[in-house]
Amino acid sequence: MRVEPTFEGGSGAIVRLENGSATFDFGAKLFINPGQASGQYSGTFNVNVNYE
Secondary structure, three states, rough: OOOEEEEEOOOOOOOOOOOOOOOOEEEEEEEOOOOOOOOOOOOOOOOOOOOO
């Protein structure tokens, strides 16, 4: 299976801080392989934040 994170505004979107904080939402597309067994799966991915 492959997971592709999706972000509002697309990859590289700019988030503006207000009063020293910001909230942003993200989701993901899950690509399921043919014949994938039913069940619960888990995994992780990294989110990097660069600031200046």
